[in-house]
Amino acid sequence: MNDELRYLLARTAQGKHSRRAFLGRAGALGLTAAAANSLLATAVRAAGPQKGGNLVIGLVGGESTNSLDPALAASQVPYTYLRTSGDTLVNTTPAGDIEMRLAESIEASDDARIWRFAIRQGVEFHNGKSLTAEDVLRTMQRHSDEDSQSGALGIMRDIETMRTDGNVFEVTLRTPNADLPYLMTDYHLVIQPDGGFDNPADGIFTGPYKWVEDQPGVRHVLEKFENHWDSSLGHVNSVEILVINDATARNSALQSGQVALMNRVEPRTADFLARAPGVTIHSTPGRGHYVFIMHCDTAPFDNNDLRLALKYAIDREDMVDKILSGYGSVGNDMPINAAYPLFDETIPQREFDLDKARFHYEQSGHDGSPIVLRTSDVAFPGAVDAAQLFQQTAAQAGIPIEIRREPGDGYWSEVWNVQPFSASYWGGRPVQDQMYSTAYFSGADWNDTRFFNDRFDELLLAARAELDEVKRKAMYSEMGMIVRDEGGLICPMFNDFVDAQNETVEGWVTDPAGEMMAGFAAVKVWLNNA
Numbered sequence: 001m002n003d004e005l006r007y008l009l010a011r012t013a014q015g016k017h018s019r020r021a022f023l024g025r026a027g028a029l030g031l032t033a034a035a036a037n038s039l040l041a042t043a044v045r046a047a048g049p050q051k052g053g054n055l056v057i058g059l060v061g062g063e064s065t066n067s068l069d070p071a072l073a074a075s076q077v078p079y080t081y082l083r084t085s086g087d088t089l090v091n092t093t094p095a096g097d098i099e100m101r102l103a104e105s106i107e108a109s110d111d112a113r114i115w116r117f118a119i120r121q122g123v124e125f126h127n128g129k130s131l132t133a134e135d136v137l138r139t140m141q142r143h144s145d146e147d148s149q150s151g152a153l154g155i156m157r158d159i160e161t162m163r164t165d166g167n168v169f170e171v172t173l174r175t176p177n178a179d180l181p182y183l184m185t186d187y188h189l190v191i192q193p194d195g196g197f198d199n200p201a202d203g204i205f206t207g208p209y210k211w212v213e214d215q216p217g218v219r220h221v222l223e224k225f226e227n228h229w230d231s232s233l234g235h236v237n238s239v240e241i242l243v244i245n246d247a248t249a250r251n252s253a254l255q256s257g258q259v260a261l262m263n264r265v266e267p268r269t270a271d272f273l274a275r276a277p278g279v280t281i282h283s284t285p286g287r288g289h290y291v292f293i294m295h296c297d298t299a300p301f302d303n304n305d306l307r308l309a310l311k312y313a314i315d316r317e318d319m320v321d322k323i324l325s326g327y328g329s330v331g332n333d334m335p336i337n338a339a340y341p342l343f344d345e346t347i348p349q350r351e352f353d354l355d356k357a358r359f360h361y362e363q364s365g366h367d368g369s370p371i372v373l374r375t376s377d378v379a380f381p382g383a384v385d386a387a388q389l390f391q392q393t394a395a396q397a398g399i400p401i402e403i404r405r406e407p408g409d410g411y412w413s414e415v416w417n418v419q420p421f422s423a424s425y426w427g428g429r430p431v432q433d434q435m436y437s438t439a440y441f442s443g444a445d446w447n448d449t450r451f452f453n454d455r456f457d458e459l460l461l462a463a464r465a466e467l468d469e470v471k472r473k474a475m476y477s478e479m480g481m482i483v484r485d486e487g488g489l490i491c492p493m494f495n496d497f498v499d500a501q502n503e504t505v506e507g508w509v510t511d512p513a514g515e516m517m518a519g520f521a522a523v524k525v526w527l528n529n530a
Helices: 003-013 019-028 033-047 076-085 133-144 247-256 267-274 304-312 316-323 354-364 383-396 432-439 454-465 469-486
Strands: 054-059 090-092 098-100 103-108 114-119 159-165 168-173 209-215 219-224 238-243 280-284 289-294 328-330 371-375 401-405 421-426 489-495 497-501
Touching (some): 076 238, 098 103, 247 267, 289 304, 289 383, 316 328, 354 383, 432 454, 454 469
Parallel strands (some): 371 421
Antiparallel strands (some): 114 168, 159 168, 219 238, 289 421
8 A cells, every 4th residue: 555545544534534535546546446445444443433523314214293202102213312312221232242231230030030230320311410220210110100101011011029229220020031131122211310200201311412402203403412421422413313204305315415324225226325426335134024914803803814814915025025125034924033042943934825815815704895904105115015015916815905005194103003904114122022022912012913812921921931941942932833823913024224324424333133223323423524
């Protein structure tokens, strides 16, 4: 490497020279684009995060009904701004390990029934109040309240008692659960002063950024909280989240420089977008899945033959190819795939089978009236097209599906978990217990298929208490089969998380736990043009 290139490399890594200019000069000096990018990535990592600048992010998944109450968060924008402004007791690392956050350490009884979380000292809320174990207790109590409507209610119901002991928050479970720390990573469980009882939507948390402006469905602005306890996070001065639910508009915003990061790149346009100057696509396989959900307690979906008919009438391979353009894998009508610990790879794959679809449809005795499927562009990328593909293959089996396209604003409050048949998505959870407890346990508030099965509930509780992994895997396998064969979930595909950035962003780390670096992109990346 000659002196000129070495100098330009150092200046670019420090944010004092544009990436584009460096790559152009490197090319002129005979260096391939791959080699130049590799050199620059190494130099940037060595230089460390650059401080300053204003990060603007364009996201799908925001609505006028969004609230700063963590209990009510249900889509991508609240997920991201809670990760940006709040802290939970623990997180998971990209490798899937537990990372201490507001808890400094964790101790468990030998039977995994009693858990003690030592609460970090010296942590300050955005209003200046110091964090105490009592704040943690009150937060957990609020999310355990049946009237809270919390998305974490399903995982809180196994808690028998909670108390504080000095700076320790202690939980006693009804049944032992070796995965309890993973349940505490739920993004709804960001800690609030006095648990948020006074005003759950006041936006007072302990995270790297504090609230400046909140325009639900339009724009959210946060600024650096200088007293945040963890100096390794929060490199930019401010974070602005623009709600851009239209995919074409998000692409244009990234290419024009209006935003530096965006989520939910549509697979069908990902390769085209990747060719735009300065744009990088991040595709991350994980536990996320795009689904159609039926309420098992609502006619006509209270008939399992009809549910099976619809499951057999969907061509999963075709859908992965046409909707995901290869950015994903085939689903099996259960929310678990090989990304989860203790996954049973021997569970048979459900295949597209028109004969079985016709058989079960006839057995159901359905009257032949159109079966209404509600969908929207915000449900998942390509959801409307996916519904149309489903409609076409179901028609081949004599099953009439009527598609109703719903507006994006209000979809997550007025359609999902309300209407009996709709398109949806799940980002997945770190462990099977959390996924099943959140969405399939009979008492779960987010049981969006209205699935109530005594045997499933019995197995879920037994698996929590089972410390023998072989036995536990067998229990999870049976649970998966019950959901697959009796539940209201149609899961045609597991999606990759496809995000994009422009050339001003550094520090991206792949995280299979969710899109936008599992929601933490705003607190972990930095800008090279600050």
